[in-house]
Amino acid sequence: MRLFQRCITLAICFIPMFSHLAIAQEESYIEGLVVDFKSNQSVPGANVYWKNNPTEGVTTSPEGTFKLPYKKLPAFLIVSFIGYEQIEREITSRDLGKNLKIYLREDQLDLQEVTVNSTRPDQNVKSLDMGKSVVPIETIKNIPALFGEVDLLRSLQLLPGVQTAGEGTTGLFVRGGSADQNLLQIDGAPIYNPSHFFGFFSVFNPDAIHGVDFYKGNIPANYGGRISSLIDISLKEGNFDKIKGEGGIGTISSRLTVDGPLFSDKSSFVVSARRTYADLFLRLSSDPNINNNDLYFYDLSGKAVFKIGDKDKLTVSSYFGSDFLGLSGQFGFGWSNWMGAATWNRNISDRMFFDLNAYSSRYNYKVSFDDADNGFEWGNALGETGVKATWNYHFSEQTKVNWGSHLQFYHFASIDLNPAPNSAIQPLASNPFNGLQINPFVSLNHEISDKIGVEAGLRWSIYQQHGRGTSYTYEGNEPTPEAEIIDSLIFNRFERMKVYQGLEPRIAFRYLIREDLSLKIAANRAFQYLQVASNSSAGLPLDRWILAGTYIPPIRGDQFSVGLFKNFNKDTWEVSLEGYYKDMKNLIDLRQGASVLFTDRVETEILVGDGYAYGVEFLLRKNVGKTTGWFSYAYARTWRKIEGISFDRWYNPRFDRPHDLNLVLNHQFDKQWSANLTFVYTTGQAVTFPAGSYVVDSQRLPLYTGERNADRFPDYHRMDASVTWKNVNRGKKWRGSWNFSIYNLYGRKNPFSYQFTEIFNEQINFTPTSNDPITSRRPGTVMTYLFTFLPSLTYNFEF
Structure with missing residues (x-):
């Protein structure tokens, strides 16, 4: 596109010009480290500035360090952090x-404030970030939770x-993108299935x-691989002074975290564990259909x-999570995630920093069915291993350059379907x-003047599919279920099968209209070389991941966004209005009646097409005071057009929900008591309802027209509330708190699914017997909802 060509040209022109200006500028600096007084752990994102010049401050690095220019000493230095x-x-x-x-000391009152931005108060106005949120863990812990499980x-x-x-699911659909278009990573390692309990909880403790x-x-240009969003999670580092711990005992699960020094004051550790005990309660039942x-x-x-x-500094981290559902020893369904990562951080000089990250991630899932005639065990695994090297050079506080390279290796193992003995x-x-x-x-961040800032980046993704593997050639070169295979090529290990590559420019501008008001514009392109083929929009553990290959090209996503950002009342309030348009190429969807789990030729079950999304997002947030929180509203639409689906016309995917409203409130009564309230309202998800029914062999079946997702569920809305009592006595080694929360406060019956079936004798679950035969039958619709009024109690503790 011409716009991206101009972006690339502009970025290339800016880099040497800004570098010259930066080198010519000589400044004097002071340097330091900001740490937590109790744990001696570094505090990233803290605000550091001179008292007589608060607008020219800096924020501490991920390692808690800062470098601040000065003009005249003595002067008073201010350091603050929420x-x-x-x-x-x-x-x-x-x-x-x-x-x-x-050293910074904890402020017990401020710990209960709800805020999404933990950097300097005017960061949302003066930074070049668009569509970015830094989410403090205290904010997450304050929000009322399903079953009391903070998520x-x-x-x-x-x-x-x-x-x-x-209802209840953790899958995210960001700005019209599907769930597989989000990159979720822990310490640089991707997680392919970020859910527990069939999507009701996420894997992040x-x-x-x-x-x-x-x-x-x-x-930013140093991230890629997905076209919709990035969720970058860093695990907590242990403190270097003494053993500490925290945890909680909840309605459905308990957790414990312990950290402290490892070998000396130069090393530390942290270990965290969490487990549900639903299976333990099942054992207490006297019904063998339940306790088994x-x-x-x-x-x-x-x-x-x-x-x-x-x-x-060297850090080594790891995560493992597992889920399992077994029904009376006949049906088993389980999956697990594992990741390991190591990161080396080095301060090469006062201006140059180097990070080297190596990781490996693996996802396994399987299903087993114990039956004499149709028993089987189905399993699959996929993984990613990578190395990423990043250099950061600070010419000055106004000019920073970032460059490096990221190497990724994907391995999607073969699907194994092993029938039981004598199975059909x-x-x-x-x-x-x-x-x-x-x-x-490579990327450049430069403040051209007090009002104008620019961030320009370029990423070049080079991808190849390679063996071992087999590539099929179909009659007419169209992979359809009916097409005849006319040839097949077998590729040996590491033999090249298909190559794709693309340039991914990113550019953003900020114009500071006033000290408290800015206009930002951004454009970026991204390629995604793996997708999920699924009949569900919720992101099930059995969803099949598919790499780009001969018949499935990579997704290309282009996003353009513009926004106004303003703070008022001394940064107590902030408001933003953002609009975006996203163009997507080479999206996949399933043919009608497709099955992707039990086939070696998955390309015959998939269709490829295009899509687009647009929307407007409004956010009003209060960051300071006893009452904090935010109100947000978004109007968003997303469309797909894929030949062979919905009569080749534009249609909405299931996660198209035009109206989305959220309210989050937190009130701190005193140092012990606080209360939280959330309210959500969204348009119902797009679905396909049958247009009628027909009878085959005395069985009534639904009739569909072929138009996809032309109907909708009723609108979804829900209110949650919680109250927290906290022991703030700093002299005690053991400090506890109680949290009582209610999910779905007014008992709204939001539909989870609809079943179109026959109703016998005006009963939903009717079983005919000799004494109670069928006397009436009619077609009907059965709605299933999951939760109404759902209370929970959690005890949290620290020691």
Whole structure:
């Protein structure tokens, strides 16, 4: 597109010009480290500025360090961060050449404030970020939760532009994109199925999380692989002084996190565990149809930090989570996620920083059915291994350059369908799929003047599908279920099968209209080389991931966005209005009646087409005071057009929900008591209802017209509330708190599904007997809802 060509040209022209200006500028700096007083752990994102010049401050790096220019000493330095008491310290010439260490103490009252932005108060106005939210863990923990289980992804659903699949689910649909178009990563390692309990909970234990960066707009050039959003999660680092712990005992699960020094004051560890005990309650039942069932999930995570000298830090982290559902020993359904990551951070100089991240991630899932005639075991696994090197160079506080490369290796194992002895089912072993992707990238962030800032980036993704594998050639070169295979090519290990590549420019501008009002414009392109083929919009564990190949090209997504950002009343309130348009190419959807789980030729069950989405998002947020929270509203539409679906006309995917409204309120009565309230309202999801019915062999079946998702569920709305009592006595080694929450406060029966069936004797679940025969029958619709008024109680503790 011409716009992107101009963006690339502009970026190339800016880089040498800004570099020259930066090198010519000489400034004097002070440097330091901001840490938590209790844990001695670094505090990233803290605000550091001079008292007499608050508009020219900086924020601390992910390692808690800062570098601030000065003109005249002595002067007073201000350091602040939400949740901590503000520090004012006089800096004199005697502090020059020293690496300052500044301690922040917790502010018990501020810890209960609800805010999505944990950086400097005017960051939303003056930064170049668009569609980005930094989500503090305290915010997540304050939001009322399903079953009392605090959940990261459900908290993100309360932000504008983020939709959900339905009642209780954690799947995210961001700005018209499907769930597989979101990159979720822990310490740089991707997680392919971020859900527990069939989507009701996410795999992220909030006690183990240090921070969350959520991008839905202008994703930086050093990230890629998905076209809709990035959820970048960092695990918490242990403190270096003493053993500490926290956890909770809830209605459906319990959790425990312990951290502290490992070998010395230069190393630390943190270990976190969580498990449900629904299966333990099932054992208490006297009914053998219930006590023989299994239903549980658990997850474990850990992280170790090693400080190697003054300039180097090594972190090693890992996560494992598992789910299982077993019904009376006859049916079993389970899946698991594992990831391991290691990161080396080095301060090469005062201006240059280097990060090296290596990771491996694996996802396994399987189904088993114990039956003499049709028993089987079905399993699949997929994984990704990668290495990413990043250099950051700060020419000055006004000019920063970031460059590096990311290498990814995908391995999607073959599907194994193993029938039981004497089973009528035929065995199946599909071909594996492998892919290699290289992504060099570079970006520039420059403040042209006090009013104008620009961020320009370029990422080049080079992807190849390679063996082992088999590529089929179909009659007419069209892979359809009826097409005859006229040839097949077998590729050996690492032999190239198909190559794709594309340039991914990103550019953003900010114009500061006033000190408290800015206009931002951004455009970016991204390619995605893997997709999910699924009959469900909720993101089920059995969804089949598919790599780009001969018949399935990569998705290309182009997004354009513009927004106004304003703060008022001394940054107590902030308001933003963003509009976006997203163009998507090479999206996949399933043919009518397709089955992708039991085939080696998945390309015959898939159709490829295009789509687009647009929307407007409004956000009003209050960050300071006893009452905090936000109100958001989004109007958003998304469309698809794929030949062979819905009469080749534009149609809405299931997650198209035009109206989305969210309200989040938190009130701090005193240091002990707080209350929280959330309200959500969305348009009902798009679905396909039958136009009628017909009878075959005395059985009534629904009749569909072929038009996809032309109907809708009723509008969805729900209110949740919670009350928290906290023991704030700092002198006690054990501090506890109680949280009482109510999910769906007024008992709204939001539909989860509809079943079109026959109603016998005006009863939904009627079973005829000799004494009670069928006397009437009619076609009917049965609505299923999951939750009404659902209370829960959780005890949280720290030691």
